[in-house]
Amino acid sequence: MSRALPEVVFVLGAPGSGKGTQCARAVKHLGFEHLSAGDLLREERQRPGSQYAAMIEQKIRDGQIVPVEVTCALIVAAMRRATGTRFLVDGFPRNADNLTGWYTACSETTRLLFVLFFECSKEECSRRCLARGAAGSGRSDDNEESLLKRFDTYVKDTLPVVNHYDELGLVRRINADHDPDSVFEKVKAVFADAGIFSTP
Ligand code: UP5
Ligand code: MG
Numbered sequence: 001m002s003r004a005l006p007e008v009v010f011v012l013g014a015p016g017s018g019k020g021t022q023c024a025r026a027v028k029h030l031g032f033e034h035l036s037a038g039d040l041l042r043e044e045r046q047r048p049g050s051q052y053a054a055m056i057e058q059k060i061r062d063g064q065i066v067p068v069e070v071t072c073a074l075i076v077a078a079m080r081r082a083t084g085t086r087f088l089v090d091g092f093p094r095n096a097d098n099l100t101g102w103y104t105a106c107s108e109t110t111r112l113l114f115v116l117f118f119e120c121s122k123e124e125c126s127r128r129c130l131a132r133g134a135a136g137s138g139r140s141d142d143n144e145e146s147l148l149k150r151f152d153t154y155v156k157d158t159l160p161v162v163n164h165y166d167e168l169g170l171v172r173r174i175n176a177d178h179d180p181d182s183v184f185e186k187v188k189a190v191f192a193d194a195g196i197f198s199t200p
Helices: 019-030 037-046 053-061 068-081 096-106 122-134 144-167 180-193
Strands: 007-013 033-036 086-090 111-119 171-175
Touching (some): 096 144, 111 144, 122 144, 144 171, 171 180
Parallel strands (some): 007 086, 007 111, 111 171
């Protein structure tokens, strides 16, 4: 008997646009599991004996993108460990290399539902990340120098990925420049359009 493929929603948007915040809510109310590529990389960086730790730290600090072999392996392993079959893959794919790697590793073993894309001004995103850094996030990239690089990479490498999925009719745009509750209302509406409804 054939089993349904795991379903994936990619969650993209600028640094600080609220991907993680909204994914946490979607886990609670929409029954998805949240796989943040950035969190998985930060965990791998902390794992004793990881051969990738130094490379990951340097890439994160410089706002550059880790080679897809590393990131995709972490995502696939996390999906295998999970109990659910619906995943929010947050912050991935971020460039052409990520896209190719995902197609090779997962296009036949998962079903992409859509791409949730958070649009938020650079000023607001920067303010949020710097405030988080000032409040003691401990993230080595929540500083002005890293943020400039993160934004450069986002515009140069990640927006073309969004455009690619837009051409396939898969992008669901959300104006994320509002308070988290209002943004989540819009997120729920996108999922409801796809036939996925929230629990109270
Ligand atoms: N906040 C959230 N929503 C708000 C709202 N509506 N109003 C006011 N405040 C709001 O939110 C950021 C901050 O803003 C928080 O303090 C939050 O409370 C507040 P968050 O939900 O964390 O936003 P998010 O978009 O998740 O921001 P994040 O900083 O995580 O985005 P990045 O995309 O920069 O970070 P990520 O962890 O995905 O990646 C980090 C680095 O890892 C990358 O730069 C890259 O070097 C590397 N990476 C890869 O190489 N490959 C990958 O596939 C993924 C990452
Ligand atoms: Mg995040």
